[in-house]
Amino acid sequence: MANLQAKATAETQAAAAETAKKRRRSALRTAGLVAGLVVLLGVLNGLTHGDFLAPGNVVNVLRQISVNAILAAGQTFVIITAGIDLSVGSLIALTGVLMAGTLSGQPSPIFGLFLAIAVGLGVGGIAGAINGVPVVKLGLAPFITTLSMMLMARGLAFLYTGGRPIEINNDMFNFAGAGLISVGHIFGIPGIPVPVIIMLAIILAGHFVLTQTRFGRYVFAIGGNEEAARLSGINVGGVKVGVFIISGALAGLASLLLAARLNSGIPQSGEGYELQCIAAVVVGGTSLFGGRGSMGGTFVGALLIGVLYNLMNLLNVQSYAQEVVLGAVILSALLLDAVRRRFFAPR
Amino acid sequence: MPPADAPAESPYMTMRGIAKSYPGVRALDGVDFDVRCGEVHALVGENGAGKSTLVKILAGAVHPDGGSIEVEGKPVIIASPKHSQALGIAVIHQEFNLVPQLSAAENVMLGREPTRGPAIDWKELYKQAAGLFARLGVDVPLLALVRTLSVAQQQMIEIAKALSVKARVIFMDEPSAALSGREVEHLFEIIRTLTKQGVGIVYISHRLDEVFAIADRITVFRDGRLVGTDDAKNLTQDAVIKLMVGRTLEAHFPTLPLEPDRTGVPLLSVRNLTTAGRMHDVSLDVHQGEILGIAGLVGAGRTSLLRAICGADSFDSGSLLWKGAALHPRSPHDAIAAGLALVTEDRKTQGLVLGMTIRENVTLPHLAEFTHHGVVSRLEETAAVSRLAAELRIRAPSIEQIVRALSGGNQQKVVLAKWLLERAELICFDEPTRGIDVGAKAEIYDLMVGLAKAGTGIIMVSSELPEVLGMSMRVVVMRGGGVVAEFKRGEATQDAVARFMTGAAAA
Numbered sequence: 043m044a045n046l047q048a049k050a051t052a053e054t055q056a057a058a059a060e061t062a063k064k065r066r067r068s069a070l071r072t073a074g075l076v077a078g079l080v081v082l083l084g085v086l087n088g089l090t091h092g093d094f095l096a097p098g099n100v101v102n103v104l105r106q107i108s109v110n111a112i113l114a115a116g117q118t119f120v121i122i123t124a125g126i127d128l129s130v131g132s133l134i135a136l137t138g139v140l141m142a143g144t145l146s147g148q149p150s151p152i153f154g155l156f157l158a159i160a161v162g163l164g165v166g167g168i169a170g171a172i173n174g175v176p177v178v179k180l181g182l183a184p185f186i187t188t189l190s191m192m193l194m195a196r197g198l199a200f201l202y203t204g205g206r207p208i209e210i211n212n213d214m215f216n217f218a219g220a221g222l223i224s225v226g227h228i229f230g231i232p233g234i235p236v237p238v239i240i241m242l243a244i245i246l247a248g249h250f251v252l253t254q255t256r257f258g259r260y261v262f263a264i265g266g267n268e269e270a271a272r273l274s275g276i277n278v279g280g281v282k283v284g285v286f287i288i289s290g291a292l293a294g295l296a297s298l299l300l301a302a303r304l305n306s307g308i309p310q311s312g313e314g315y316e317l318q319c320i321a322a323v324v325v326g327g328t329s330l331f332g333g334r335g336s337m338g339g340t341f342v343g344a345l346l347i348g349v350l351y352n353l354m355n356l357l358n359v360q361s362y363a364q365e366v367v368l369g370a371v372i373l374s375a376l377l378l379d380a381v382r383r384r385f386f387a388p389r
Numbered sequence: 390m391p392p393a394d395a396p397a398e399s400p401y402m403t404m405r406g407i408a409k410s411y412p413g414v415r416a417l418d419g420v421d422f423d424v425r426c427g428e429v430h431a432l433v434g435e436n437g438a439g440k441s442t443l444v445k446i447l448a449g450a451v452h453p454d455g456g457s458i459e460v461e462g463k464p465v466i467i468a469s470p471k472h473s474q475a476l477g478i479a480v481i482h483q484e485f486n487l488v489p490q491l492s493a494a495e496n497v498m499l500g501r502e503p504t505r506g507p508a509i510d511w512k513e514l515y516k517q518a519a520g521l522f523a524r525l526g527v528d529v530p531l532l533a534l535v536r537t538l539s540v541a542q543q544q545m546i547e548i549a550k551a552l553s554v555k556a557r558v559i560f561m562d563e564p565s566a567a568l569s570g571r572e573v574e575h576l577f578e579i580i581r582t583l584t585k586q587g588v589g590i591v592y593i594s595h596r597l598d599e600v601f602a603i604a605d606r607i608t609v610f611r612d613g614r615l616v617g618t619d620d621a622k623n624l625t626q627d628a629v630i631k632l633m634v635g636r637t638l639e640a641h642f643p644t645l646p647l648e649p650d651r652t653g654v655p656l657l658s659v660r661n662l663t664t665a666g667r668m669h670d671v672s673l674d675v676h677q678g679e680i681l682g683i684a685g686l687v688g689a690g691r692t693s694l695l696r697a698i699c700g701a702d703s704f705d706s707g708s709l710l711w712k713g714a715a716l717h718p719r720s721p722h723d724a725i726a727a728g729l730a731l732v733t734e735d736r737k738t739q740g741l742v743l744g745m746t747i748r749e750n751v752t753l754p755h756l757a758e759f760t761h762h763g764v765v766s767r768l769e770e771t772a773a774v775s776r777l778a779a780e781l782r783i784r785a786p787s788i789e790q791i792v793r794a795l796s797g798g799n800q801q802k803v804v805l806a807k808w809l810l811e812r813a814e815l816i817c818f819d820e821p822t823r824g825i826d827v828g829a830k831a832e833i834y835d836l837m838v839g840l841a842k843a844g845t846g847i848i849m850v851s852s853e854l855p856e857v858l859g860m861s862m863r864v865v866v867m868r869g870g871g872v873v874a875e876f877k878r879g880e881a882t883q884d885a886v887a888r889f890m891t892g893a894a895a896a
Contacts, residue, residue: 254765255763255765256757256760259749259753259756259765260756262742262749263745263749263753266743266744266745267739267741267744269739270741270742270753272701272720273699273733274721274753274754274807275720275722275724275725275726333742333744334744
């Protein structure tokens with residue numbers, strides 16, 4: 043007995059030492075990564091003659107990624123449960139034209155704004171529920187239900203507008219989605235864009251929900267082992283419908299930013315956005331098989347893709363070539379991750 | 390064809406001084422192991438003793454740090470799974486490597502399909518597959534899809550597959566884990582057929598009674614070291630257990646507490662519970678502090694009963710009375726809220742989220758208790774789970790350890806911890822000690838007894854008769870979906886229970 047206990051203690055100590063060693067190694071790796079990143083940014087900044095790290099450009103990149111980052115935040119929830127939401131691009135178009143339509147007959151700008159927000163988030167959320175319920179009740183694949191929603195929402199957007207954009211004349215709406223908040227020119231920038239603030243708020247809120255709440259824990263548990271989650275008494279169906287509602291509603295929010303920037307609801311908008319945001323989520327380290335991922339990673343993924351586009355523009359890379367580079371970068375990011383997992387993961 | 394005992398002096402394969410370390414763990418520390426043609430060589434040891442590592446090395450999945458391997462006297466370095474196969478080594482893992490959507494014959498011949506020109510020669514394929522099954526003396530429908538076959542039949546396919554690559558040595562890792570008593574007997578017949586044909590079998594199992602029933606030689610591993618190898622006839626079960634754990638387990642089972650008073654209202658009454666095709670008219674009572682054992686073969690409806698009681702599956706008719714009041718759990722959530730808990734037979738696919746930590750798994754069913762103003766308190770979680778982990782002696786560097794990395798016994802303790810956190814009043818155990826080592830088994834038994842003493846009701850389903858008999862205050866026998874017999878403690882003998890399980894007593 044004493045022998046066995048001694049063995050157990052020794053095992054525990056060895057394992058603790060191992061953990062400490064791992065932690066040191068991981069800290070070292072992180073430090074190395076950061077150092078490498080700083081050098082890389084310096085070099086890139088030099089290549090662009092200082093344009094890249096100019097405060098104006100940094101703010102610009104953040105504004106550009108805001109729509110994708112918000113979509114990706116919603117997509118992160120869905121993907122961690124081992125689902126996927128292909129409908130968000132089309133939902134941008136549908137909620138965008140509906141918001142524009144709602145605003146067009148409204149004499150009161152403030153009432154119009156709130157009504158539009160309700161319509162945008164509400165329609166997005168309802169579409170999300172329609173995505174999720176057949177998945178839960180009938181066991182359909184999320185790929186299929188959201189693909190159907192992608193087609194329907196796009197078609198409805200065209201039907202509603204007859205294929206033409208609907209103009210928006212509501213300054214409040216435009217400010218809420220695309221305005222600037224002046225910061226007194228401290229960094230030589232005209233102001234902080236409202237969409238950047240919204241994006242950061244969504245990312246932080248998403249991070250909070252994923253890591254600090256019961257709902258977030260359940261999202262990971264369902265993605266990790268749905269049956270074990272169900273047998274633990276978790277309302278698996280409710281959580282799954284929930285993540286689709288979040289994703290749909292955030293598509294409505296992203297649509298608000300886009301419509302406000304373009305001053306109109308456009309039925310063609312958001313095409314291909316579903317794949318862009320999935321790319322951001324996956325580059326950010328979230329597993330398509332579910333159970334693993336983080337909101338911080340998703341933000342970094344969206345940022346990386348945004349920075350890449352920005353750099354290529356600054357370096358005058360032709361737009362067709364940009365797509366090639368982007369695809370290659372996504373693939374190499376995933377390859378790197380897979381290699382790291384294979385060689386550094388414990389057995 | 391050599392007779393079973395003739396080639397005793399010429400091992401087909403010999404390993405000497407094999408060593409393998411993983412970061413922080415010395416999985417194998419200079420072990421010797423050999424297999425002769427036509428023998429059954431049992432390999433036993435607690436989880437973590439190094440058995441799986443040895444198998445992985447021979448299967449070509451892992452390369453040893455040191456030592457030498459000889460096959461038929463020639464030194465070899467097993468470079469890959471394919472190389473291992475070419476050397477005449479086949480491994481049948483506990484989890485089968487079959488394609489469920491393909492037929493039995495297609496699975497047997499997978500990757501070795503006979504062809505005529507560019508097309509598969511189906512006639513030849515079926516002929517060869519049928520020939521292999523004939524060699525085993527088994528009857529498996531060639532055209533049936535594997536997913537429609539029983540676990541036992543799937544195992545036959547795995548064995549036939551091993552024969553199709555002309556394996557001279559077959560490693561079987563826990564081959565009887567999912568088999569019922571009769572199926573195990575059948576497996577033994579097949580093993581004997583194979584050894585007569587000169588195939589060497591390495592039989593890895595926790596079940597010592599089986600090991601002694603089939604093995605010619607027994608090798609014991611402990612903590613990555615070879616403890617000893619000897620002919621089975623020179624050993625006893627107790628001696629082997631002693632070698633495995635390095636101590637004597639005086640009794641395999643703890644002393645049961647006094648039987649509870651059964652005159653009051655039962656904790657749970659099951660009345661005429663029926664689910665079409667799975668079980669019919671099942672009625673039984675469980676009292677506080679009682680351990681009720683359910684014996685039966687796989688497919689007798691035991692698991693269906695537990696799952697229906699705990700809300701995991703719905704039932705068609707019948708009723709449940711919980712402390713005298715009607716209970717109709719529509720989901721596991723309802724059952725858990727009432728105070729029932731289900732410890733499933735397969736902890737990896739049903740009991741645990743393997744990628745989550747010990748802490749996260751244990752609190753999963755009770756997260757509401759740790760949530761204040763919408764935020765889960767990690768501090769409270771840590772306090773509660775640390776306490777339980779110490780109480781259950783879960784061996785891990787910390788409760789932040791990912792559950793996947795734990796041994797089977799420790800994983801089972803994590804599952805148990807899930808239901809002890811809020812003290813479930815009735816715990817249904819489905820095969821509570823499957824695939825865990827002797828030491829951990831004893832700990833699980835002690836825990837069950839401790840729970841019963843504290844007034845918890847326990848229903849335990851097990852395929853291991855000694856376990857049912859040793860741990861139950863009352864034994865209910867199920868067969869073909871219904872209850873066929875009930876025994877009081879002391880009246881239940883291995884023979885009597887087995888007769889009802891198999892239907893021999895019904896006639």
